[in-house]
Amino acid sequence: MRPDTPAAHTAEADRLLRTAAQYPGDREPLLLRAAAHLELADDRPGATALYDDLLSGNPADPHLIRALKASNLWEYGHEAEARAIIDGVRRARPADAAPWEIAAETLEAHDELEAAEAALTEAAGLLATGPEELPHATVSLLVTRHRVRRMLARDHDAWDTLADRLHTATIPLDELHDPKRLWSLGSSDPTELQAEIARLRSELGTYRTALSRPFPVAVLHWPEPELTELLASYPELETEYPTYRAHLTDIEASLRELAAAGTPNLGIVRATVPSYEAFAASEATHPSQAPLLPQYATTLAARSRALPWPPLRTAPCWCGSERAYGECHGGGVTSAGSGRMQG
Numbered sequence: 001m002r003p004d005t006p007a008a009h010t011a012e013a014d015r016l017l018r019t020a021a022q023y024p025g026d027r028e029p030l031l032l033r034a035a036a037h038l039e040l041a042d043d044r045p046g047a048t049a050l051y052d053d054l055l056s057g058n059p060a061d062p063h064l065i066r067a068l069k070a071s072n073l074w075e076y077g078h079e080a081e082a083r084a085i086i087d088g089v090r091r092a093r094p095a096d097a098a099p100w101e102i103a104a105e106t107l108e109a110h111d112e113l114e115a116a117e118a119a120l121t122e123a124a125g126l127l128a129t130g131p132e133e134l135p136h137a138t139v140s141l142l143v144t145r146h147r148v149r150r151m152l153a154r155d156h157d158a159w160d161t162l163a164d165r166l167h168t169a170t171i172p173l174d175e176l177h178d179p180k181r182l183w184s185l186g187s188s189d190p191t192e193l194q195a196e197i198a199r200l201r202s203e204l205g206t207y208r209t210a211l212s213r214p215f216p217v218a219v220l221h222w223p224e225p226e227l228t229e230l231l232a233s234y235p236e237l238e239t240e241y242p243t244y245r246a247h248l249t250d251i252e253a254s255l256r257e258l259a260a261a262g263t264p265n266l267g268i269v270r271a272t273v274p275s276y277e278a279f280a281a282s283e284a285t286h287p288s289q290a291p292l293l294p295q296y297a298t299t300l301a302a303r304s305r306a307l308p309w310p311p312l313r314t315a316p317c318w319c320g321s322e323r324a325y326g327e328c329h330g331g332g333v334t335s336a337g338s339g340r341m342q343g
Contacts, residue, residue: 009041015282023278028059029303033331035068044076063094067102074106082106086215090119097127097137100143113152120145124159136265136308139166150177169262171291211322216256218267218301219251220293223320236288248319252329255309267306268318 013034020030031050038047051069059065066085074082086103093102100123108118124145127138134142142163142335149160150173167173222230224244231238241247255266279296280287300306311318313326321328 005070006041006043008130009037010043013037013041013043013046019278019282023275026062026275026303028054029305033303035072044072047072051184061096061099063089063092063096063099064102067099067106071102071106074110079110086119090122092268093122093126095127096137097186099129101137101141104144104148108148108151113148117145117148117152117154120148121159128159128162128343132314133312134166135312139163143167146173147177150174151179153179164320173181217263217265218269218306219254220271220297220300221251221268221318222247222271230271230276233273237290237293240290240293247305248329251318258309266309267301267342268309269300269306271296275300 008217016030016034016037020027020034024029031054035047035050038044038050047067051065051072054065055069056063068088068099070082070085073079073085086106087295089103100119104116104119104123106114107119112201120141123141128134128142142159143166146160146163149157154160164173222241222244224263227241227244227247231241251268255268258266276296277287279299280292283292283295285292307318309318310330311325313330314324317323317328317330319329324330
């Protein structure tokens, strides 16, 4: 069960901090999750302290951390510092969409629509110019840009048209981002607000669960040395993973089945035995218990460890073969398997 009170969020942040102290290899994603829980507990200074702690070292994703810090700072009265950080993120021109989108959404949340649109347009010019398939994060950025531009009553440009084309839901983006609808969701009139909520529920239907899920549906990938160690330590799991080759085949087949069923936000998380054993200990469960595997996948995905699937056909395959995905597992699957996935 996810925390839903300030005290529960604080307790979860404390648990994540203890885990980070035990497993320094996972420190960055664990501290980011802890900071998010502190924000939800309204301990924004505590969250800022964690962001500063990460930035004082050599983080893997400093631009993302700075964008999150700026968003948090603005929420408790540090607008000038937040603006300065956002300006710094924009000048750095990160090659990942997430810092751009977080910075722009922070500006949007504080009615800085012109600045948000400018940041998103900069990002689109940097990340969405090639003819190749776009990563999921870049598509999300284009959809956010579409929403902001609708609020500004901008005419469609090429990137808005691209966002429309890539949008897969049955409700068109122009309708979903209708300013009247967005404003009504912020209305102080209870009747108007309730009517708009009811209309959204009716229209979104089966998409509601997918849209509310913050993490991708993730399948576990055990690299061959890790799988060998796992089965040597816990032979009870051999029924789940009879061979390494079958494990790889099952991953691709499971993801294709999910994609064919319309499941969004698919991903792959790389598992390690020490991380899995630590997770089992945190759940007071023995690692040999197969039902623990999908829970472990969920936790890794929640730590932002999931790689989006499918990769670009020209990108390295997820299996680690160093071959292009289109020439490796993206070239076809002849059998289906169960996989270990998030519920």
